[in-house]
Amino acid sequence: MSEEVSEWRALEFFASRLDAVDDCAVIPRPTSGDLILTTDMLHREADLPEGVTPYTTGWRVAAVNLSDVAAMAGEPLALVVAAGQREFHLEFLEEFVDGVEDCCDEVGAEYVGGDLDGHDEETYVGTALGVADEPVRRRGASPGDRVYVTGELCRTAVALRRFEEGELEAANELFRFTPRVREAAAVADTASAMTDVSDGVAVSLHQLAEASDVGFDVHSEDLPLVEDAEFDDVYFGGDYELVFTAPDDAEIDLDDGCYSEIGVLRERESGVADVRLDGEEMPKEGYSH
Amino acid sequence: MSEEVSEWRALEFFASRLDAVDDCAVIPRPTSGDLILTTDMLHREADLPEGVTPYTTGWRVAAVNLSDVAAMAGEPLALVVAAGQREFHLEFLEEFVDGVEDCCDEVGAEYVGGDLDGHDEETYVGTALGVADEPVRRRGASPGDRVYVTGELCRTAVALRRFEEGELEAANELFRFTPRVREAAAVADTASAMTDVSDGVAVSLHQLAEASDVGFDVHSEDLPLVEDAEFDDVYFGGDYELVFTAPDDAEIDLDDGCYSEIGVLRERESGVADVRLDGEEMPKEGYSH
Numbered sequence: 001m002s003e004e005v006s007e008w009r010a011l012e013f014f015a016s017r018l019d020a021v022d023d024c025a026v027i028p029r030p031t032s033g034d035l036i037l038t039t040d041m042l043h044r045e046a047d048l049p050e051g052v053t054p055y056t057t058g059w060r061v062a063a064v065n066l067s068d069v070a071a072m073a074g075e076p077l078a079l080v081v082a083a084g085q086r087e088f089h090l091e092f093l094e095e096f097v098d099g100v101e102d103c104c105d106e107v108g109a110e111y112v113g114g115d116l117d118g119h120d121e122e123t124y125v126g127t128a129l130g131v132a133d134e135p136v137r138r139r140g141a142s143p144g145d146r147v148y149v150t151g152e153l154c155r156t157a158v159a160l161r162r163f164e165e166g167e168l169e170a171a172n173e174l175f176r177f178t179p180r181v182r183e184a185a186a187v188a189d190t191a192s193a194m195t196d197v198s199d200g201v202a203v204s205l206h207q208l209a210e211a212s213d214v215g216f217d218v219h220s221e222d223l224p225l226v227e228d229a230e231f232d233d234v235y236f237g238g239d240y241e242l243v244f245t246a247p248d249d250a251e252i253d254l255d256d257g258c259y260s261e262i263g264v265l266r267e268r269e270s271g272v273a274d275v276r277l278d279g280e281e282m283p284k285e286g287y288s289h
Numbered sequence: 290m291s292e293e294v295s296e297w298r299a300l301e302f303f304a305s306r307l308d309a310v311d312d313c314a315v316i317p318r319p320t321s322g323d324l325i326l327t328t329d330m331l332h333r334e335a336d337l338p339e340g341v342t343p344y345t346t347g348w349r350v351a352a353v354n355l356s357d358v359a360a361m362a363g364e365p366l367a368l369v370v371a372a373g374q375r376e377f378h379l380e381f382l383e384e385f386v387d388g389v390e391d392c393c394d395e396v397g398a399e400y401v402g403g404d405l406d407g408h409d410e411e412t413y414v415g416t417a418l419g420v421a422d423e424p425v426r427r428r429g430a431s432p433g434d435r436v437y438v439t440g441e442l443c444r445t446a447v448a449l450r451r452f453e454e455g456e457l458e459a460a461n462e463l464f465r466f467t468p469r470v471r472e473a474a475a476v477a478d479t480a481s482a483m484t485d486v487s488d489g490v491a492v493s494l495h496q497l498a499e500a501s502d503v504g505f506d507v508h509s510e511d512l513p514l515v516e517d518a519e520f521d522d523v524y525f526g527g528d529y530e531l532v533f534t535a536p537d538d539a540e541i542d543l544d545d546g547c548y549s550e551i552g553v554l555r556e557r558e559s560g561v562a563d564v565r566l567d568g569e570e571m572p573k574e575g576y577s578h
Contacts, residue, residue, distance in 0.1 A: 021500060022426045023360035023484055024325035024419065029318070036313035039416055041371040041406045071312035082330040082414045117330045120410060125371045127328055127416035130313065137311045195312055211310060 002091035010088035011116050017097055018113055025112035027078045030131040037129055038068035044122040049163040049171075054092045056172040057124070058099025064198065065128035066107055066179035067240045071196040072137065073188035074130035076109035076181060081126045084119025099176075100126075107181040134188065138211035141193035141245035145265040147208075147216060149243050150183045150258055153201055154229035156238030161228075174226075180242045183258050187244060190252070194244035200237035200286025205275045208245065215274035218263035218282065237287025291380035299377035300405050306386055307402055314401035316367045319420040326418055327357035333411040338452040338460075343381045345461040346413070347388025353487065354417035355396055355468035356529045360485040361426065362477035363419035365398035365470060370415045373408025388465075389415075396470040423477065427500035430482035430534035434554040436497075436505060438532050439472045439547055442490055443518035445527030450517075463515075469531045472547050476533060479541070483533035489526035489575025494564045497532065504563035507552035507571065526576025 005013075015021050042048060042061055052060075062079055069076045081100060085092075097111070104111045109128065141147075155174045162171035184194065193212050197204045201223065205216050223234060245265060246252055252259050268274045275282040294302075304310050331337060331350055341349075351368055358365045370389060389400045398417065430436075444463045451460035473483065482501050486493045490512065494505050512523060534554060535541055541548050557563045564571040 021428070022424070023357040024327040024363065024417075024424070026361075026421075026424050027324040027326060029322060029324050029420070033318060035316040035318050035324075035366075035418070037316060037367055037369055037401065037416070037418055038313040039369040039371045039402075039414070040404050041373055041408070041412075041414065043373065043406065043408055043412075045409065046407060068312040072315075074313065077324075078326055080326055080328040080416060082328045082416075084330055084332065084412065112326065113328075115329050115414075117332065118335060119330070119332055119412070120334065121408070123330075123332075123373065123408070123412055125328070125330065125404075125414035125416075127326070127369060127371075127414075128313075129324070129326055129418060131318070132315075135311070135313070135315050139310070 002089045004087045005090055007088060007116060007118060010093060013090055013093055014116060018111060020113035025078060025080060027112065033131040033133040034135055036069060036072050036074045036132050036135055038065055039125060039127040040064045041125045049160055051163045051168045051171060052175060053172050054095035055099035056175050058096035059103040059176045061124040061126045062100045062103035063177055063179050065126040066109060067196045069128050069130035070179045070181045070184040071194055071242060072132050072135040073184045074132035074135060076107050076128055076130045078110050078112045078129045079104055079126055080112060080114045081124060082115040084117040084123040086120055106178050136188060136191045136194040138193055138195050138208055141208055141212035141214050141265055143214055143265050143267045144248050145192055145245040146248060146261055147245050147263045147265060148252055148259050148261050149224065149241050150180045151241045152224045152226040153239050153241060154233035155226050157233035157236040158226055158228050177240050184242055187252060190246045190250035191244040192246055194242055197239035197241045197243055201234050201239065201243060202282050203284055203286035204243045206284040209275050213268060215266045215268045216263055217266060218277050220278050222260060222262040224260040235285040291378045293376045294379055296377060296405060296407060299382060302379055302382055303405060307400060309402035314367065314369060316401065322420040322422040323424055325358060325361055325363045325421050325424055327354055328414060328416040329353045330414045338449055340452045340457045340460060341464060342461050343384035344388035345464050347385035348392040348465045350413040350415045351389045351392035352466055352468050354415040355398060356485045358417050358419035359468045359470045359473040360483055360531060361421050361424040362473045363421035363424060365396050365417055365419045367399050367401045367418045368393055368415055369401060369403045370413060371404040373406040373412040375409055395467050425477060425480045425483040427482055427484050427497055430497055430501035430503050430554055432503055432554050432556045433537050434481055434534040435537060435550055436534050436552045436554060437541055437548050437550050438530050439469045440530045441513045441515040442528050442530060443522035444515050446522035446525040447515055447517050466529050473531055476541060479535045479539035480533040481535055483531055486528035486530045486532055487526065490523050490528065490532060491571050492573055492575035493532045495573040498564050502557060504555045504557045505552055506555060507566050509567050511549060511551040513549040524574045
C-alpha cells in the first residue's frame with residue numbers, strides 16, 4: 001500500500017484533480033426539462049466485499065446513482081461524492097477517481113466535486129443530478145401493458161460468489177455495470193412506468209404494481225439471467241437493470257438484445273402485493289441494506 | 290426510546306413523509322442562472338456530540354450544506370439526505386425530518402428525498418442543489434478590497450463546551466445556525482470573493498488568499514465573537530458564517546448588525562500563505578474532519 005497522507009493533502013488532491021476549488025460545483029443550467037436528483041450510500045460492511053478494487057469502488061458509487069437517473073429516463077449531468085475513510089492513500093484515491101470518472105464518461109455525466117471525511121468504516125455517498133424532459137415514474141402502468149427488463153439479471157449475486165472464490169478479476173468486472181441511460185432514453189416516449197432493480201426484480205415489480213395499482217403476471221422462463229446465475233438470485237438484488245412497462249402496441253426493439261419481455265399487466269385482483277410468477281404469488285423479497 | 294422498526298418500515302416513513310416514491314426527486318428547472326451542487330458528510334464520532342437531539346442533527350445536516358450554497362450567493366432549491374443508522378426508530382426519524390425541514394424552510398429550500406442504510410456509525414450526508422445568477426467564488430478578490438464576516442464566530446466551539454457541561458438546551462440552540470442565504474444575497478452584486486467558515490476563519494482567509502493570490506491584513510479586535518467564546522476558538526471551525534471581500538467603495542450595511550469589517554487586502558508579499566493577524570502570520574489552522 002502506498003504512503004498514507006493527511007486529510008488536507010487528500011483534499012488538495014481532489015480539489016486539483018476535479019478542479020473543485022469553490023464551496024459548490026457550478027453546472028450549466030439545462031435549457032429544457034425537469035431537474036432530477038438522487039443519492040445513494042455504499043459502505044464497506046454492506047456493499048463492498050473483500051477484493052473489490054478502488055477503481056471498481058469508484059465506478060460503483062457512480063453507477064448506483066446514475067442508474068437512478070436512468071430509471072426516470074433522465075440525462076445525467078453531474079455527480080458529487082462524499083467519501084469517508086479511516087486513512088487516506090493517494091494511490092487508492094487516484095484509482096477511485098478514475099473509476100468514478102470512467103463510469104460518468106460512459107453516460108455523459110461529469111464528476112464535479114464532493115467531500116472527504118475521516119471515518120472508521122469506508123463510506124461513500126454519491127449524489128447524481130440529471131434532467132428529464134418527461135421523467136418516467138413508478139406510477140403510470142395500466143392493465144394490458146407489457147413489462148420488460150434490460151440486460152441480464154443477477155450480476156451482483158454472481159459477482160459476490162466470484163469474490164468469495166477469489167476470482168477477483170471476473171468479480172470486479174461483473175460488479176462494474178453500465179447504468180442503462182441509453183436504453184432508458186430509447187424507450188422514454190413509450191414507457192408507462194419504470195424503476196431500476198437495485199433491490200431485486202421482485203421488489204421492483206411490487207413497487208411498480210403498488211404505485212400503479214395494477215397486477216403483474218410474470219413468467220420465470222422469460223427472466224434473462226446472467227451466466228452462472230441461479231434462479232433464486234433474482235431475490236438477491238443489486239442488479240441495476242431497468243424494469244419498465246409499455247402499452248401493448250409500443251414498439252420495443254426486442255431484437256437488439258437489450259430488452260426482454262417478461263410478462264403482462266392486468267387489473268389488480270388481490271391486495272397491494274399482486275405480483276404473480278408463473279401463476280403463484282411472487283414474494284416481495286430482495287436486498288435489505 | 291421508541292420501538293425499533295425495520296428498514297422497510299423506515300423507508301416507508303420517509304417515502305410517505307417526503308412524498309418521495311420515485312427513483313429520483315423531480316425539481317422544477319429554474320429559469321435563469323447556473324446550477325450549484327454541494328455535499329457534506331456528518332457522522333457521530335466527529336460531528337455529533339453526546340446530547341445533540343435528533344431535531345438538531347437533522348437541522349445541522351441541512352444547514353452545513355445550505356451554508357455552502359449561501360457561500361456562492363446561491364438560492365437553495367432542494368436537499369437530499371442519505372442517512373446511515375444502526376437501528377431505526379420512528380420517533381427519532383420524525384424529529385430528524387422536522388429538523389431538516391425547518392432548516393430548509395428558513396431559507397426557501399425543499400427537502401425532497403434521500404437514502405437509508407443500516408450502518409454501525411450514525412452517518413448523514415446531505416446534498417444541496419441551488420441556483421445562482423452569478424456564483425461568487427473564492428477567486429476574485431483584489432488588493433484594496435475589504436474583508437467582512439457575517440454574524441458572530443465560534444458558535445460551535447462554545448456549543449461543544451455547553452454539551453460537555455450538560456447545558457443541552459443552550460448547546461443545541463447554538464448548534465442550530467441559520468445558513469446565511471439572505472445575507473449572501475444582499476451582497477451578491479458587490480462581493481468579489483466569498484466562502485463559508487466551515488473549518489474556521491483562519492482556514493477560510495487562507496483559502497481566499499490562495500485562490501485570489503492576494504494578502505490579507507486582519508485585526509483580532511474586529512473579529513466578532515459569540516458570547517463566551519475565547520479567542521483561540523477562531524482556530525476551531527464549525528462556524529458556518531460567511532467570509533467575503535468587497536471593493537473599498539462597496540456599500541456594505543454595517544449598521545444592520547450582521548456584517549463586520551475585519552481587515553483589508555493587499556498585494557501578496559510572502560508565500561501563498563500570506564494572511565496576517567495584527568501584523569503576525571496567521572496560521573492556517575482549523576478543523577480537520
